[in-house]
Amino acid sequence: xxxxxxxxxxxxxxxxxxxxxxxxxxxxxxxxxxxxxxxxxxxxxxxxxxxxxxxxxxxxxxxxxxxxxxxxxxxxxxxxxxxxxxxxxxxxxxxxxxxxxxxxxxxxxxxxxxxxxxxxxxxxxxxxxxxxxxxxxxxxxxxxxxxxxxxxxxxxxxxxxxxxxxxxxxxxxxxxxxxxxxxxxxxxxxxxxxxxxxxxxxxxxxxxxxxxxxxxxxxxxxxxxxxxxxxxxxxxxxxxxxxxxxxxxxxxxxxxxxxxxxxxxxxxxxxxxxxxxxxxxxxxxxxxxxxxxxxxxxxxxxxxxxxxxxxxxxxxxxxxxxxxxxxxxxxxxxxxxxxxxxxxxxxxxxxxxxxxxxxxxxxxxxxxxxxxxx
Ligand code: GN1
Ligand code: MG
Numbered sequence: 503x504x505x506x507x508x509x510x511x512x513x514x515x516x517x518x519x520x521x522x523x524x525x526x527x528x529x530x531x532x533x534x535x536x537x538x539x540x541x542x543x544x545x546x547x548x549x550x551x552x553x554x555x556x557x558x559x560x561x562x563x564x565x566x567x568x569x570x571x572x573x574x575x576x577x578x579x580x581x582x583x584x585x586x587x588x589x590x591x592x593x594x595x596x597x598x599x600x601x602x603x604x605x606x607x608x609x610x611x612x613x614x615x616x617x618x619x620x621x622x623x624x625x626x627x628x629x630x631x632x633x634x635x636x637x638x639x640x641x642x643x644x645x646x647x648x649x650x651x652x653x654x655x656x657x658x659x660x661x662x663x664x665x666x667x668x669x670x671x672x673x674x675x676x677x678x679x680x681x682x683x684x685x686x687x688x689x690x691x692x693x694x695x696x697x698x699x700x701x702x703x704x705x706x707x708x709x710x711x712x713x714x715x716x717x718x719x720x721x722x723x724x725x726x727x728x729x730x731x732x733x734x735x736x737x738x739x740x741x742x743x744x745x746x747x748x749x750x751x752x753x754x755x756x757x758x759x760x761x762x763x764x765x766x767x768x769x770x771x772x773x774x775x776x777x778x779x780x781x782x783x784x785x786x787x788x789x790x791x792x793x794x795x796x797x798x799x800x801x802x803x804x805x806x807x808x809x810x811x812x813x814x815x816x817x818x819x820x821x822x823x824x825x826x827x828x829x830x831x832x833x834x835x836x837x838x839x840x841x842x843x844x845x846x847x848x849x850x851x852x853x854x855x856x857x858x859x860x861x862x863x864x865x866x867x868x869x870x871x872x873x874x875x876x
Contacts, residue, residue, distance in 0.1 A: 548618040622729035631784035638788025640736035653747035719748035755808025806861040817846035
């Protein structure tokens with residue numbers, strides 16, 4: 503286990519009863535480091551402590567402001583209908599001694615703390631249609647509750663985060679610099695990416711930007727960012743680092759990327775990557791149940807492009823990091839980012855082949871939803 507030498511200094515900043523001796527690594531994030539801490543008092547709420555990667559999230563105060571704005575908005579919404587559950591359905595940050603929801607330690611690292619939500623589960627690979635449906639409902643409800651929050655009130659935490667044109671330019675720069683001499687060995691993947699680059703820049707087209715509303719979106723809707731309760735019912739959306747203005751199709755596509763895939767994001771055996779259509783159907787149904795009331799027709803029509811774009815963009819990002827020498831995503835072994843990129847390209851290839859059928863399902867489900875509403 504990775505130790506935190508100044509754990510007492512950090513924990514003493516937050517007004518909490520965390521047992522520093524119980525520190526344990528938690529979760530599978532690629533950017534931040536997350537730790538679980540037990541409450542000193544039996545029966546008290548346990549904690550999650552996170553070191554925010556400030557090389558990637560370069561403006562931690564603004565990021566924290568975004569999170570607080572979103573959390574307050576969500577809590578007010580839940581409080582209005584179900585006050586007993588507001589702290590279960592929305593994460594709760596713990597303030598530091600200075601009242602700020604982050605702490606910069608003496609080594610320069612940034613930390614935040616929140617309550618651990620007990621009796622919850624998250625899944626890297628979805629197992630049942632019920633889980634997929636509940637995940638769809640959770641992310642749909644998240645967007646729906648934030649639909650009346652002005653996206654311009656949020657700071658753009660990482661600029662052009664889901665702008666594929668910028669991502670492709672970063673890949674091109676990596677190829678030109680070729681710092682580790684790896685570019686030639688990934689020519690097959692680079693050619694494949696180039697072959698789809700024009701079509702994938704759909705959300706960058708002025709005609710799409712003119713009709714698609716910018717909303718407050720999550721921007722990291724991997725399925726393991728929704729917590730389900732012990733009955734596999736949606737409870738809480740977590741990992742709010744990247745809440746900022748975006749298109750709903752980005753969140754839909756990123757969730758489908760992890761739900762429809764029968765195996766893990768970094769699967770080494772590409773033949774194991776298959777599409778689980780019943781899980782896609784279930785997620786879409788849950789999502790439209792919660793979000794169908796506010797989505798515009800143009801947004802519904804754009805969802806399939808999110809489904810194609812997110813695995814494609816993820817492959818571009820993983821491959822760029824591989825060529826650059828693995829400076830962005832944490833890796834577990836040399837070549838990990840290349841393995842991730844190959845897996846995401848295979849997934850993209852399969853989704854691309856099935857895109858008409860997937861789009862037809864989305865439209866059909868939206869019609870079903872609308873007819874129930876009327
Ligand atoms: C990163 O750290 P984590 O796992 O929550 C990344 C996401 C990627 C994801 C791929 C800030 O998220 O954009 O989709 O890895 N976060 C950032 O698994 O780049
Ligand atoms: Mg994240």
